[in-house]
Amino acid sequence: MNVKINLSSNCTNMIFKKTIFSLALALISVMSAHAQNADECIIDAILNGVPDGTEMEAVLAATHRNEKPLAKGVVKGGKLTLTIPVTEARFIGVGPRNGVFTFSLMTKGGEKVQVSLDAKPINDGVTTGFNTSNVKISGSAMNEEYQTKIGSVRDMLDKMYKDINDKHKKLIAEQSKAYQAKDKAKMKALEDSDERKEMATEQKNFFDTVESSYGKLYSDNKDSWWGPFAMLCTLNYFTKENSKEWNSFSETAKNSFYGKLLNEQINPKGLAGETLPQFELQQVDGSKVSMASCVKGKKYYLVDFWASWCGPCRKEIPNLKKLYELYKGKGLEIVSVSIDKNETAWKKALAEEKLSWPNGLDRAGIADSYKVKFIPAIFLVDGTTGKCIAENIRGTELAAKLAELFSKKDI
Incomplete structure (x- = not known):
């Protein structure tokens, strides 16, 4: 007996749709397994x-x-x-x-x-x-682009710098040894040697290459966020002299995430007239002290950012000592904040400088909260209001300002 099975069009369509639905589910499952959140x-x-x-x-x-x-x-x-x-x-x-x-x-x-x-x-x-x-x-396609635009330039400069130091490593070692031994005669002989002059020429060429390479990097990327980013990742600090590069960037570049960050560095908003942040300092014995307790009852105080390796900072210390002795009895306090990363170097510098006012180490982003871009950075503050009177003030300018303020207080 022959049995004929007749599949109606409705049944066929149902099977077809079911098959398509199953395939779609399988495809979605595969895609989900490989999908990456765009956020x-x-x-x-x-x-x-x-x-x-x-x-x-x-x-x-x-x-x-x-x-x-x-x-x-x-x-x-x-x-x-x-x-x-x-x-x-x-x-x-x-x-x-x-x-x-x-x-x-x-x-x-x-x-x-x-x-x-x-x-x-x-x-x-x-x-x-x-x-x-x-x-x-x-x-990462983004990192490949970074390597092409910026990484390759840095790699080239790193190799150039390493080659110079490798070539003259014996001279560098001898200079270091003479410096540590405080052998002035040896230091002068090495400094006057033909090899040292050759090394100096190579170093000058290196720094000229750095300047020209980075300048081209910024110029080549002036129309996108890559330009401001390149400046942020190749320079350690910024001054008004960087305004030339900043002004060359397109509005698109300036208004990008990295463009806005760069603008904060080149054109920082001053703190004069602002109430300055409070903070705690890590003292040399490891304990913490608050700025509020250090300056309580003072007419004026200075917040001085410095570091052991900063020559201009340490040259300013004798001036600060002189001013402190002159005005501490009249209501002046100084709080010195070191931004040293090397705690041993900081302690060594403290032993050498013998600061007689409150001081400590920045381990809580104090310099960032004060928008410190370079050191020395000294802020003159009204002890009554806590507001900044002047920033980045030192030397004769600081001495004149304190003389003016304390003469007014004495009236």
């Missing part, structure tokens, strides 16, 4: 040599501000995964808490980045972090 970037890193349990943080880099972590993670089995909330292109630095960056990269939302590197702890007794080698970064 975040994922970094998967293999950090050979970084101990398990090391806490790592990702922060915005090259902003010249004290940034809060965007993401945190712990190294496990030599691996680290960070999910960073970011949409537009941002330069990210990753490293241990309160330490130097282990690696940095440009990325944006929707990217899944793979990083691998070899690391060795920095053993200088001061710096928290790692020396790295064999750094490889993939999966």
Whole structure:
């Protein structure tokens, strides 16, 4: 007996639709598995040599501000995964808490980045972090563009600088040894040597190359955010002299995220007339002291930002000592804030300078809150109102201003 099965068109359509629906579900499932949130970037890193349990943080880099972590993670089995909330292109630095960056990269939302590197702890007794080698970064189109535009220039300059130092490493070592021994005769002989003159010529050529290379970098990218970003990540500090480059940027570049950051650096809003932030200082014995307790009852006070390595800062100290002795009995106080990263160097400088007024170490972003762009930076403050009378004032100008203020108070 033959059995004929007749499939109606409705039944056929139902089977067809069911098949299409199943395929669509499967496709959506596959796409979801590979989809990346456009509001975040994922970094998967293999950090050979970084101990398990090391806490790592990702922060915005090259902003010249004290940034809060965007993401945190712990190294496990030599691996680290960070999910960073970011949409537009941002330069990210990753490293241990309160330490130097282990690696940095440009990325944006929707990217899944793979990083691998070899690391060795920095053993200088001061710096928290790692020396790295064999750094490889993939999966980020933004970082590839960064390497093409900026990384290649920095790599070229780094190699040029290293070649000079490698070529003259014996001379450099001899100069360092003579300096430590305070052997002035040896130092002069080395300074007058033909090799030292050759090295000086090469160094001048290097700095000329830095200036021209960076100038071209800024000019080539003047119409996009890459221009302001390039300045932020290649310069350590800014002055009004940088206005020339700033003025060359397009309005699009100026109004970008990095353009606005750069404008804050080149054209900072002054603090004169503003109430200055309060803070706590880490003293030499490790204890903390508040600025409020230091200046309580004072007519005027100075907030002095300095560092052990800053020559102009230390040249200003004798002037501050003279003014302090002259006016401390009349209501003047000085609070010195060191921005030293090397605590040992700071303590050594304190022992040498013998400051007789309150002083301490900035470990809480005090300089950032005062918008300090360079040092020495001295703020003159009204002790009654807490408002800034003058900023970046020193030398004879400071002496004249204090004489004027205290003569008025004496009337």
